[in-house]
Amino acid sequence: MxxxxxxxxxxxxxxxxxxxxxxxxxxxxxxxxxxxxxxxxxxxxxxxxxxxxxxxxxxxxxxxxxxxxxxxxxxxxxxxxxxxxxxxxxxxxxxxxxxxxxxxxxxxxxxxxxxxxxxxxxxxxxxxxxxxxxxxxxxxxxxxxxxxxxxxxxxVVYRNGAQEHDLLCVSGDLGGAYLGLQILEREKLIYLENPQIQPDLEGKDYIIERQLKPEARMDIVALLDEMNIKPTAMIDVSDGLASEILHLAEQSDKGMTIYEEKIPLDPMTYETARELGIDPTVCALSGGEDYELLFTISQEDYKKLKHDVDITVIGHVTDKNSGCKMVSKSNNVHELKAQGWNAFNK
Amino acid sequence: MxxxxxxxxxxxxxxxxxxxxxxxxxxxxxxxxxxxxxxxxxxxxxxxxxxxxxxxxxxxxxxxxxxxxxxxxxxxxxxxxxxxxxxxxxxxxxxxxxxxxxxxxxxxxxxxxxxxxxxxxxxxxxxxxxxxxxxxxxxxxxxxxxxxxxxxxxxVVYRNGAQEHDLLCVSGDLGGAYLGLQILEREKLIYLENPQIQPDLEGKDYIIERQLKPEARMDIVALLDEMNIKPTAMIDVSDGLASEILHLAEQSDKGMTIYEEKIPLDPMTYETARELGIDPTVCALSGGEDYELLFTISQEDYKKLKHDVDITVIGHVTDKNSGCKMVSKSNNVHELKAQGWNAFNK
Missing domain, CATH: 3.30.1330.10 (PurM-like, N-terminal domain)
Incomplete structure (x- = not known):
């Protein structure tokens, strides 16, 4: 340098x-x-x-x-x-x-x-x-x-306020930052092997930007305030969706169920995952660094945000014994596990 | 380890x-x-x-x-x-x-x-x-x-409130932490040359403790409050007395004069400095890491603290053009320079 x-x-x-x-x-x-x-x-x-x-x-x-x-x-x-x-x-x-x-x-x-x-x-x-x-x-x-x-x-919204039957919502889309990192790592290896080759990042601008230049969701906090919604619990998505759901559920002493088909993915995230042979859903669940907001709201607040394109309802809060689950597109039920980014495994 | x-x-x-x-x-x-x-x-x-x-x-x-x-x-x-x-x-x-x-x-x-x-x-x-x-x-x-x-x-006391004719005070004693470090460094070198030799720290407990286990002066803040004294400016002594005086003087847009004979030194600090062939005054001025409080008070507050053994008046505030000076024991006047510990020179 x-x-x-x-x-x-x-x-x-x-x-x-x-x-x-x-x-x-x-x-x-x-x-x-x-x-x-x-x-x-x-x-x-x-x-x-x-x-x-x-x-x-x-x-x-x-x-x-x-x-x-x-x-x-x-x-x-x-x-x-x-x-x-x-x-x-x-x-x-x-x-x-x-x-x-x-x-x-x-x-x-x-x-x-x-x-x-x-x-x-x-x-x-x-x-x-x-x-x-x-x-x-x-x-x-x-x-x-x-x-x-x-x-x-x-x-102030803590992680521990989610109530049974609340809706689980997430802002923006997920998995992009992780795939941006994969592309950057790939191009770095190619460069190390042959410094003459320029990095090929074409068509990957959105996910590269998600990795290199994330934007914290100040706008979502303002939007929720405008809509007169106070989430019952909230956390930011730094370690992957699965890990954050487990934090909210554990601290609220509840279970949570999400639906795979509801997880918001950008088309570029989806295509790049397929191209690299990675399951796009896994990128969202375990990729991390998206810095979106994951929060629960009471059902009566649903009508206030249902038309907002930047917030997606991906599931709901259940009783503690039901655990944390994802219903897949093929209707199978998977237990959610935290396989997110862990600073001690790097 | x-x-x-x-x-x-x-x-x-x-x-x-x-x-x-x-x-x-x-x-x-x-x-x-x-x-x-x-x-x-x-x-x-x-x-x-x-x-x-x-x-x-x-x-x-x-x-x-x-x-x-x-x-x-x-x-x-x-x-x-x-x-x-x-x-x-x-x-x-x-x-x-x-x-x-x-x-x-x-x-x-x-x-x-x-x-x-x-x-x-x-x-x-x-x-x-x-x-x-x-x-x-x-x-x-x-x-x-x-x-x-x-x-x-x-x-709240800032660095910039010192007024001309204010008295410059310091808590505790100075230079000990620096000499503690010198002893530890010396024993480390001896140990590296011959691991059989046990470190010889006898009689150095106070200065070793000043280096390894300093105590921030919460008690001085409480004492000043009890005495109903609000300093006009204050800073902690982390980089050596000279450097801190220059900060107070610069930010208050004043000069300051101190008297070498007034600088509080513990007997162990004095003896160890002599033993190592270092000027004890230089240890206080440039040693750093003492974490004592250096502050200015108005003259009318002097009567409130003059009998406190843990606070020493070492000088006074002058006009800006007089600069920052130390009057030596032999009555020579030296300009104060910041030769304190600098994280970028290590």
């Missing part, structure tokens, strides 16, 4: 100089933010709401591969992954802190690329960058982001 | 199992914490106060060396480093999130040791562990902690 580009050594700036340089473009946008970067701690004002906090650690070689992830996309995605957790609580995300561990292979220009992606995400989602930490790393790139959001106490 | 001890592979538990296993002992203690570990985000209630947030990233080989840092101490110190930033805002620390990246060399028992230290710190400082992230790491141990605290809006 960066062989032919301008290289400025980070050491020239020092830690405080680097933070100042990187954060100078970031202006405070929220009145929840009293003081951002530049003191021992940031100062926030919840204005009577409850504060939501979530954090993610992203490590080179585990969560991302710099061979095919552009640094700007990485910065953008790292923010989205975090915001998604705040939206999954039915909250409004307002702030992030960003900590970076940078190995010596990174010149200033590389770090600036990461921050460009972070800035893009902050501007699009109205987020204030309020703090962080920057260090050299002997061990590749480390990104740790904490996101902060707000919600009225009676609007 | 751990060659002769019980080893349980983390993979046996999986990510969610590991988090559940590690956090099961942690009970919510604060009414600022509505919901801790176990959902997409933690839920906090600021109860009308302002929220303070700070974050630190600690990386193996940069911030700590597992050759001489016991894992329990590492967990304890990682929390203290973070709490110190909340106290430096004159706040009450109440919650932390902890993210860990674990290389495959770490068995479950090693991670439990880190969490024992975290638990000890949480219990002693009345802190709730409310979330985090756990991942495997290809790059050694990664610890990212975010701390959250609260203060009434009119009690």
């Amino acid at each position: 960066f062989e032919n580009k301008e290289r400025t050594d980070i050491n020239e700036l020092g830690e405080f100089g680097l933070i100042k340089h990187l954060t100078t473009n970031f202006k405070i946008k929220n009145d929840y933010s009293v003081k951002g970067v530049g003191d021992d701690a940031a100062v926030l004002d919840a204005k009577g709401k409850q504060t939501l906090i979530s954090t993610d650690l992203l490590l080179e070689g585990i969560h991302f591969d710099l061979a095919y992830v552009p640094l700007m996309h990485l910065g953008y995605k790292a923010v989205q992954v975090n915001l998604s957790d705040i939206y999954a609580m039915n909250g409004k995300a307002s702030q992030i802190t960003v900590s970076l561990g940078l190995s010596s292979k990174f010149p200033l220009e590389a770090v600036e690329e990461i921050y460009k992606g972070i800035e893009l995400a902050c501007n699009k989602y109205n987020i204030d960058l309020i703090g962080g930490d920057t260090s050299s790393s002997k061990q590749g790139l480390v990104i740790s982001i904490t996101s902060i959001g707000y919600a009225d106490a009676d609007k | 751990f060659e002769n001890k019980e080893r349980t592979d983390i993979n046996e538990l999986g990510e969610f199992g590991l988090i559940k296993h590690l956090t099961t002992n942690f009970k919510i203690k604060n009414d600022y914490s509505v919901k801790g570990v176990g959902d997409d985000a933690a839920v906090l209630d600021a109860k009308g106060k302002q929220t303070l947030i700070s974050t630190d990233l600690l990386l193996e080989g940069i911030h700590f060396d597992l050759a001489y840092v016991p894992l329990m101490h590492l967990g304890y110190k990682a929390v203290q480093v973070n709490l110190s930033d909340i106290y430096a805002m004159n706040g009450k620390a109440s919650q932390i999130t902890v993210s860990l990246g674990l290389s495959s060399k770490f068995p479950l028992e090693a991670v439990e040791e880190i969490y024992k230290g975290i638990e000890l710190a949480c219990n002693k400082y009345n802190i709730d562990l409310i979330g985090g992230d756990t991942s495997s790491s290809k790059q050694g141990l990664v610890i990212s902690i975010t701390s959250i605290g609260y203060a009434d809006a009119d009690k």
Whole structure:
């Protein structure tokens, strides 16, 4: 990376100089933010709401591969992954802190690329960058982001509120991010064997974008609010649909049944899965990284959202003893298992 | 490490199992914490106060060396480093999130040791562990902690409020943590040359403890409150006294003058410095990691704290043009320079 580009050594700036340089473009946008970067701690004002906090650690070689992830996309995605957790609580995300561990292979220009992606995400989602930490790393790139959001106490949605007979809904479509990753991995192997061959990503733009540039569903939280629907339970789809259903069911002490034919798949997801010889349903159930919202609503709210094309009812909540099941297209009943992405098996 | 001890592979538990296993002992203690570990985000209630947030990233080989840092101490110190930033805002620390990246060399028992230290710190400082992230790491141990605290809006103390003629004060004593590190490094080198030789730490317990097990100054924040003193500016001493004075002066747009003879040094710090041929004053000015509080107060508050043995007045605030100076014991005037610990020069 960066062989032919301008290289400025980070050491020239020092830690405080680097933070100042990187954060100078970031202006405070929220009145929840009293003081951002530049003191021992940031100062926030919840204005009577409850504060939501979530954090993610992203490590080179585990969560991302710099061979095919552009640094700007990485910065953008790292923010989205975090915001998604705040939206999954039915909250409004307002702030992030960003900590970076940078190995010596990174010149200033590389770090600036990461921050460009972070800035893009902050501007699009109205987020204030309020703090962080920057260090050299002997061990590749480390990104740790904490996101902060707000919600009225009676609007917070937990994982444990699903009631029997509630409807199980999911936003957007599933499985695309996983297949985007498969295509990127395939092209990386081809490139490693023969660096003359340009990557063939034609016709795969949607699923590549699902993998490299996911969008957290702020819009769904706003939509549900407009429709006057408060989900009874909610979670974001980071580890695959099956794993998230099991979390909701376990924490709500209920069972859940979904219907394979209802699982929303984009045509490109479907075709690429077939092309690679993978079952498209398995991509949705176990692929992960879709960052859609999975939630339960009471049946009486169904009429409010039944015409929305971006939300699909895929099943319902049952009693605990019925377990978590999928009814297949051929009407067989399968038990749902969490075979999702597991950071410890990579 | 751990060659002769019980080893349980983390993979046996999986990510969610590991988090559940590690956090099961942690009970919510604060009414600022509505919901801790176990959902997409933690839920906090600021109860009308302002929220303070700070974050630190600690990386193996940069911030700590597992050759001489016991894992329990590492967990304890990682929390203290973070709490110190909340106290430096004159706040009450109440919650932390902890993210860990674990290389495959770490068995479950090693991670439990880190969490024992975290638990000890949480219990002693009345802190709730409310979330985090756990991942495997290809790059050694990664610890990212975010701390959250609260203060009434009119009690928050920033770095930028120092006024001309204010007195500059510091808690405890300085330079010890740096000398503790020098002793540990020396003994590590001896051990590497001859593993038969046991480390000789006799008579160095205080400075070793300053390095391995620092205590953030929650007590000083409480003491100032009792004395009805609100500092005009405050910062914690993590990078060395000189660097912190420069931060306060720059952000307050003032100058500062300190007196070498006033800098509080423990006798063991003084003797060890002499023994190693280092100037004890330089240890205080540039050593860092003391996690004491450096603050300015108005002169009229002096009578309230002049008899407290744990707070020392070391200088005063001047006009900006006078710069940052130290008057030496021999009455020479030296300009203060930040030669403190810099994460990018290691």
